[in-house]
Amino acid sequence: MKRHVRWLKPLPLRPRDTVQVVAPASSFDPPGFDVGLAVLRERYNPVHRPDIFASHRYLAGDDTRRGEELARALLDREARAIFCARGGYGAARLLPDLPLADAAPSAFCGFSDLTSVHGALQALGRVTIHAPVLTQLGKQPPEVHEYLFRLLESPEAPPPLTGSDTYVPGMAEGTLVGGNLSVLTRLIGTPYMPPLDGAVLLLEDVTERPYRLDRMWTHLRLAGVFSRVRGIVLGDFTSCEERNADYTSADVLRELARDVGLPCAAGFPIGHGALNYPVALGTQVRLEADAARLTFLEGAVRA
Amino acid sequence: MKRHVRWLKPLPLRPRDTVQVVAPASSFDPPGFDVGLAVLRERYNPVHRPDIFASHRYLAGDDTRRGEELARALLDREARAIFCARGGYGAARLLPDLPLADAAPSAFCGFSDLTSVHGALQALGRVTIHAPVLTQLGKQPPEVHEYLFRLLESPEAPPPLTGSDTYVPGMAEGTLVGGNLSVLTRLIGTPYMPPLDGAVLLLEDVTERPYRLDRMWTHLRLAGVFSRVRGIVLGDFTSCEERNADYTSADVLRELARDVGLPCAAGFPIGHGALNYPVALGTQVRLEADAARLTFLEGAVRA
Numbered sequence: 001m002k003r004h005v006r007w008l009k010p011l012p013l014r015p016r017d018t019v020q021v022v023a024p025a026s027s028f029d030p031p032g033f034d035v036g037l038a039v040l041r042e043r044y045n046p047v048h049r050p051d052i053f054a055s056h057r058y059l060a061g062d063d064t065r066r067g068e069e070l071a072r073a074l075l076d077r078e079a080r081a082i083f084c085a086r087g088g089y090g091a092a093r094l095l096p097d098l099p100l101a102d103a104a105p106s107a108f109c110g111f112s113d114l115t116s117v118h119g120a121l122q123a124l125g126r127v128t129i130h131a132p133v134l135t136q137l138g139k140q141p142p143e144v145h146e147y148l149f150r151l152l153e154s155p156e157a158p159p160p161l162t163g164s165d166t167y168v169p170g171m172a173e174g175t176l177v178g179g180n181l182s183v184l185t186r187l188i189g190t191p192y193m194p195p196l197d198g199a200v201l202l203l204e205d206v207t208e209r210p211y212r213l214d215r216m217w218t219h220l221r222l223a224g225v226f227s228r229v230r231g232i233v234l235g236d237f238t239s240c241e242e243r244n245a246d247y248t249s250a251d252v253l254r255e256l257a258r259d260v261g262l263p264c265a266a267g268f269p270i271g272h273g274a275l276n277y278p279v280a281l282g283t284q285v286r287l288e289a290d291a292a293r294l295t296f297l298e299g300a301v302r303a
Numbered sequence: 304m305k306r307h308v309r310w311l312k313p314l315p316l317r318p319r320d321t322v323q324v325v326a327p328a329s330s331f332d333p334p335g336f337d338v339g340l341a342v343l344r345e346r347y348n349p350v351h352r353p354d355i356f357a358s359h360r361y362l363a364g365d366d367t368r369r370g371e372e373l374a375r376a377l378l379d380r381e382a383r384a385i386f387c388a389r390g391g392y393g394a395a396r397l398l399p400d401l402p403l404a405d406a407a408p409s410a411f412c413g414f415s416d417l418t419s420v421h422g423a424l425q426a427l428g429r430v431t432i433h434a435p436v437l438t439q440l441g442k443q444p445p446e447v448h449e450y451l452f453r454l455l456e457s458p459e460a461p462p463p464l465t466g467s468d469t470y471v472p473g474m475a476e477g478t479l480v481g482g483n484l485s486v487l488t489r490l491i492g493t494p495y496m497p498p499l500d501g502a503v504l505l506l507e508d509v510t511e512r513p514y515r516l517d518r519m520w521t522h523l524r525l526a527g528v529f530s531r532v533r534g535i536v537l538g539d540f541t542s543c544e545e546r547n548a549d550y551t552s553a554d555v556l557r558e559l560a561r562d563v564g565l566p567c568a569a570g571f572p573i574g575h576g577a578l579n580y581p582v583a584l585g586t587q588v589r590l591e592a593d594a595a596r597l598t599f600l601e602g603a604v605r606a
Binding site: 026057058088089090092093095096182185186187188189190191192210211212214215216218219222223224242245247252 | 329360361391392393395396398399485488489490491492493494495513514515517518519521522525526527545548550555
């Protein structure tokens with residue numbers, strides 16, 4: 001049974017628009033955050049609660065603080081975007097209590113641990129932006145910043161992105177969903193998994209040993225995900241190598257992809273690496289695996 | 304909707320019975336394996352294929368070798384038990400191709416990565432034995448060996464086990480299911496998840512940082528598992544501490560358990576620690592969390 005999803009895009013941003021900055025996951029160091037905030041300030045008017053710097057174990061404050069902060073940001077109809085301070089872990093803890101269905105038409109931006117919020121919003125038909133968190137944004141080069149601002153402001157399809165490897169040749173068109181492999185697979189069997197039928201699946205990860213990548217990929221396989229999606233886009237798998245091994249994480253992923261047999265290209269500049277180009281989840285894309293090219297068939301925001 | 308499961312127990316073992324030894328997961332070092340094999344030889348007649356020592360990356364040979372080995376062991380009506388050489392990772396890769404429904408009434412023994420095979424067999428109503436793998440068996444003291452032999456040979460309920468901590472007081476009776484937290488959560492949304500309605504959930508893990516334990520526990524919560532099971536038995540969480548942290552993995556698990564609110568006791572001698580007492584998954588147990596006592600209401604094997 002296919003569910004038809006009518007995708008809802010966020011409103012376009014304009015320079016000097018107010019954007020909310022939140023920390024629904026792990027705590028972070030202020031210096032890296034400030035550099036990212038400065039990048040946002042060049043273009044928009046970022047605001048955040050003073051208690052965003054809270055820390056409770058590995059979390060940016062307890063669930064009440066983080067949940068209230070994100071809930072208010074989601075409901076804020078004045079702000080045109082929500083940016084996340086850092087990933088790490090913790091957003092999934094908040095999902096059952098977030099006002100997701102009532103979220104304002106602002107652009108939710110983040111990646112890594114925020115894959116859980118992306119999934120939950122995609123499950124409700126929302127287009128969201130897989131984009132650097134603030135602690136990463138300051139380390140990205142100007143071309144990534146400009147690509148992000150363009151994506152958030154223009155209803156036109158952004159320029160295509162190019163990967164480095166073809167794992168399985170072929171072409172696939174569909175709705176882009178996914179994000180961080182570890183976090184996405186933690187949504188399997190929950191109400192927060194994004195719609196998979198006919199989708200093009202984006203996956204990236206960081207500091208996961210090859211056998212763990214295999215275990216997560218195998219979870220997707222056993223849950224039937226690869227019989228529902230049409231193609232696979234692999235971003236960076238940063239620091240995923242086993243010490244002293246005679247194989248790489250790419251060897252493992254290539255073999256897993258070939259067993260699945262869907263069009264698959266790797267090495268896209270998306271994830272935890274030096275380049276994390278933003279992409280709009282919930283929009284139509286075309287993957288040409290032979291050329292390792294991802295073409296965007298529409299823009300991220302409304303006209 | 305509750306599915307009534309009619310549980311099928313393995314036949315009892317007798318001294319000198321033939322038992323199959325298999326390696327469906329990671330490769331291993333022969334010396335540790337030999338010590339475990341010697342323990343089995345004191346009581347039974349363990350047999351294995353010569354290629355059990357194969358190694359392909361992190362796996363004990365490719366899927367074909369491991370799959371054939373485990374399939375033949377499952378179908379072998381001469382052997383009265385199946386023991387696993389080592390956990391690690393890899394058994395889940397084999398699940399779709401195993402003749403699980405046609406498995407002989409032998410006792411499947413293993414833990415850790417073998418939680419996936421336990422889950423798949425429990426999904427078919429089979430009682431299996433959560434027990435040391437061979438590379439761990441040799442390091443276990445004689446009382447664990449004797450407890451294991453008794454469990455495999457006697458239809459009587461084995462002596463109760465005692466934990467060290469009460470996380471949530473209360474009493475729960477139900478079918479014992481579960482095993483390794485990492486591996487069990489990789490069965491969510493697949494056909495291999497054990498029956499959860501009215502179950503008592505066993506969880507243990509090794510070398511998982513506290514935030515990862517939280518992430519896996521939260522996956523169980525978001526998938527609705529805690530609204531189906533009746534109680535939680537926590538075994539060893541071995542080497543699960545964060546370096547230089549002002550909190551322990553026990554702090555994190557205790558808080559998560561209290562949020563769930565089901566009867567929960569911790570510190571049972573089950574898992575990757577110095578004591579891994581075998582327990583029969585798919586049998587009726589009573590958890591008295593106040594006393595941190597797990598009582599077995601029936602034996603593991605047929606009369």
